Amino acid sequence: MEKILVTGANGQLGSELAVLSLNYPQYEWIFADRTKITLNDLEALQIQLEEIKPNIIFNCGAYTAVDKAETEKEIAFKINHLAVELIAKYTFENNAKLIHISTDYVFDGSSSIALNEEEETNPINVYGASKRDGEIACLKVNPKSIIIRTSWVYSKFGNNFVKTMQRLMQEREAINVVNDQIGSPTYAADLAQTMIDILEFPEWIAGIYNYSNEGEISWYEFALAIKELGGYNCNVGGIPSVSYPTPAKRPEFSLLDKKKIKNTYNLDIPHYKESLEKMFV
Incomplete structure (x- = not known):
């Protein structure tokens, strides 16, 4: 039985994978939180990987505190770059996916225009730079890796924009949301299913892929959709x-072109409103 290691098990994506794992008993699933997999201690991480001996790794663990990363650069790069490099090295040396x-x-x-996988990268904050260095190291050490770039992730689990909006819209009479950052949300349950679909696909096709739900919106428009679905009376400006202003700059436009992942894996990606409705059910 193949063994799947999921890092960042308590995060949004890891939690959604735990739900879906019940439908895939042909794998032995290991959901590793910070106590099982220590991404900020490379020596410990090496030992942990050798003890677990996974055949497949879903690396969902990351340093994701975008604003804090500006002052915690060392730890952000250790988790998002050096730990990724070590994981890629393990998978390459052990013929793991x-x-x-x-x-x-x-x-x-x-x-x-929507960004495809070949578009030139140029991160404008520490978090983005650490993640890009992780991508480069990952493919250099193990060219057989699959990298999925995603955006604006939300879920029933963990902390995210949707849950924050739900809370604020019930607590306040009025809120303001930025209207000049454009992209598309990603429902973590959809991304988790896509990861499993890729694993189950007859052919392993390495490289970088983009994934988010369909639609092009601002955070403000996303907030309006949340207000509508929740039936909240809060005034959204x-x-x-x-x-x-925030410590870290955000990209003004980061809509992802998803043609590659859709064509390669014959995927039907839901519209963001359709997926947002699922979270409200």
């Missing part, structure tokens, strides 16, 4: 990013 999750933040946001 690796699906590694990356981000739209590898781009600078200066585009006006749109504001420019300059009115909501």
Whole structure:
């Protein structure tokens, strides 16, 4: 029986994979939180991988505190770059499969059309730079790896934009949301299923792929969709990013072109509103 190791088990994607794993008993699933897999201690990580001996790794663990990364650069790069390099090295040396999750933040946001996998990367914050270095190291050490770039992830599990909006819209009479950052949300349950579909696909086709739900929206428009589905009375206003300064810059435009993953794996990707409805059920 093949053994799948899922890092970041308590995160949004790891939690959704745990739900789906019940449908795939042909694998031995190992869901590793920080106590089982220590991404910020490379010596410990090496020992842990050798003890677990996975045949497949879904690397969902990451340093994702975008603003804190600006002042915690060393730990961000250790987890998002050096740990990824070590995991890729393990999979290469042990002929194991690796699906590694990356981000739209590898781009600078200066585009006006959907970004494909060949687009030039140019991160504008520490988090994005650490994730891009992780991508480069991953493919250099193990060219057979699959990397999935995703954006605006949300889920019933963990902390995310949707859950924050649900809470604020019930607590406040009015909120403001930035209206000049454009992209598309990703329902973690959809991405988790896609990862399993790729694993189950007859052929292993390495490389970088983009994945998010369909649709092109701003965070403000996303908030309006949440308001509508939740039936909240809160007044939602749109504001420019300059009115909501953050320690880390965000890409203004990071809509991902998903033709490659759809054509390669014959995927039907749901529209963001369809997936958002699933979370509200």
